[in-house]
Amino acid sequence: MSDAEQLIPLTVQLIERDIAEAVKIIEGMPRASAAEILVMLPVELTTRILQRLQVSYTASLLDQNDPLLVEKIVQRLSPRKAASVVMHLSPEARSKLMPSVTGALAAEIREMLTYPEGSVGRYMSSDFLTFQKDESAGNVIAKMKKLASEKSFPASYTYVVDDDSLLLGVLNTRDLMLASPEQKLESFMITSVFSLHCFTERGEAAREMSKRKYFAAPVVDSENRLLGIIKGENILYGLKDDLTRDIQTMVGVGGDEKTFSPISLALKKRLLWLTINLGTAFLAASVVAMFEGIIAKLTILAVFLPVIAGQGGNAGAQSLAVVMRGLVMREIPAKRIPELILKETKLGVLNGLITGLITAAIAWAWYGNPWLGVVIGLGMVLNLVIAGFAGSSIPLIMKKLGIDPAQSSSIILTTVTDVMGFLAFLGLAVIFQSLLI
Numbered sequence: 001m002s003d004a005e006q007l008i009p010l011t012v013q014l015i016e017r018d019i020a021e022a023v024k025i026i027e028g029m030p031r032a033s034a035a036e037i038l039v040m041l042p043v044e045l046t047t048r049i050l051q052r053l054q055v056s057y058t059a060s061l062l063d064q065n066d067p068l069l070v071e072k073i074v075q076r077l078s079p080r081k082a083a084s085v086v087m088h089l090s091p092e093a094r095s096k097l098m099p100s101v102t103g104a105l106a107a108e109i110r111e112m113l114t115y116p117e118g119s120v121g122r123y124m125s126s127d128f129l130t131f132q133k134d135e136s137a138g139n140v141i142a143k144m145k146k147l148a149s150e151k152s153f154p155a156s157y158t159y160v161v162d163d164d165s166l167l168l169g170v171l172n173t174r175d176l177m178l179a180s181p182e183q184k185l186e187s188f189m190i191t192s193v194f195s196l197h198c199f200t201e202r203g204e205a206a207r208e209m210s211k212r213k214y215f216a217a218p219v220v221d222s223e224n225r226l227l228g229i230i231k232g233e234n235i236l237y238g239l240k241d242d243l244t245r246d247i248q249t250m251v252g253v254g255g256d257e258k259t260f261s262p263i264s265l266a267l268k269k270r271l272l273w274l275t276i277n278l279g280t281a282f283l284a285a286s287v288v289a290m291f292e293g294i295i296a297k298l299t300i301l302a303v304f305l306p307v308i309a310g311q312g313g314n315a316g317a318q319s320l321a322v323v324m325r326g327l328v329m330r331e332i333p334a335k336r337i338p339e340l341i342l343k344e345t346k347l348g349v350l351n352g353l354i355t356g357l358i359t360a361a362i363a364w365a366w367y368g369n370p371w372l373g374v375v376i377g378l379g380m381v382l383n384l385v386i387a388g389f390a391g392s393s394i395p396l397i398m399k400k401l402g403i404d405p406a407q408s409s410s411i412i413l414t415t416v417t418d419v420m421g422f423l424a425f426l427g428l429a430v431i432f433q434s435l436l437i
Contacts, residue, residue: 008040015045023052024139027146039072046076050085051163052132059088059126062302064413065310067096074101079233084165084227088126120205121198123235124219124228129158131185133168138181140171148167156216156229160189167218167226169193193239195220198227206235273411280415284309291426298436300367301429304376307359312383315351317342319391320413327395327405341392349387352381384416386424390416 014022025033026049038046040159048160050058050073062070062085070089074082086094086101098106115121129147131140144158153245158176160169179188195218196205209217209232215232288295288305295301323340326332332340360377364370394412395405 002284006038011037012045015048018046019052020135020139022143023049027053027057027143031060034075035070046073050077052135058085063090063093063207067093069099070097071100087228106110115198118202119199120196120202120219120230123202124198124230125156125161126218126228128156128229130161130165130219131158131171133160133162133186133189134184136181137176137179137183137185140176140185141181156231157218159193159218159226160185161226165225167193167195167220167224169228170218172351186257193218195224196223196230201274202235205230206232209235277411280411280418283415283421284418288426291422291430294426294429294433297433298429300372301426304359304363304425305320305422308379308383308421309418311355311359311380311384312387312421313414314408315348316387316391316413316417317410319347319388320395320409323392323395324405324409327399332396341389341396344388344392345385346388348385349381351388352384355384356380369436371432375428375432375436376425379421382424382428383421385387386420387413387417390420 011022011026014025023209029037038049041049062073070093074085077085086097091095129144131143156348158171159167160171162168168186169191170193171185171189175188194208194212194214196208198221200218205217209215209230214232216229218226219230220226228434322344323332326340356377356379359380360373362373363376364373390413394416395409398405398409
């Protein structure tokens, strides 16, 4: 008879008399021995013990053990608890276990391990501590000291749960240290706990955590069961991926293209949009061609065409960036869309007046004709008004049509500002040509 088998009768008696003490003893054992004892216990006792053990501790206890032993223990748990434990196993242990898991348990695990793209469930961590509501402060402190000595103490908040892993509260370390050793956690835990649903969109989670100045938040399911935690750094990492992808798609580069992607992939992702951009460039060129007569008479107009195009493109890009950020952060309610477009258009008027006056003064000083300054100044105002309107409305229109606003919106914007800018500037030159020549 092995040492573990000899301990079984004593362990059963201890669990029935004082389960908290039994859990404390099991946690102090070598993990292989603890796993062996647990699998020899009656099903109901094993379940009671595992409900009180840290999910992460249970997973680490099973990680290095025989896969058949792990399978026996996991099969004894409820699907929800088993899924939580499996989620905390190392990828190697999980890959060995999953082929033997079937039925409701397999479905539950698949559900927990598969979260929508961009949801906090994709980025949550298993590095957190939980304790039962009826555990004593002294017992919890002892467990924390043991974890710290093993260098496995997670940098996170400490949460209180019930037997079904429902999130009940969070512990304030100061309150824990000042509590009497016999005091139960439920008597001093903080019950108003901020949490995030596992399907919460990453941008929304970032806003909520930033508003509350939390570095981490618990992630729960629809029944308020604690699944994991999401750290601010993980959210930022995900948002950085999104931002990088959006920046690339805005200029016609595939979101999945990396610095050292193969030339064939880069060519495939870029050539289509370069071809489209070429078409839009010829559209702008055709506008200039419409006014070749006035340009031939007054060649100084050609000198200022890049100025008009550059200022319009930059102003539009500024509006586009602000609106894109608002869409990503969900700061633009539908009822305030007209207000936003009007604000960006007004800003275009003001920017156009200021830069138009500066450009007009330079043109007057350069060419010696004040009317050339008037034409260029008015052209600048019109172009920046159009740029502000287009930069704010293009992404909103694309979103309304169900198209990703980041999808090459800058190419569309550049076309609008170039075509309308040239049309406004050269059209004014035709109107005022008698004063210019």
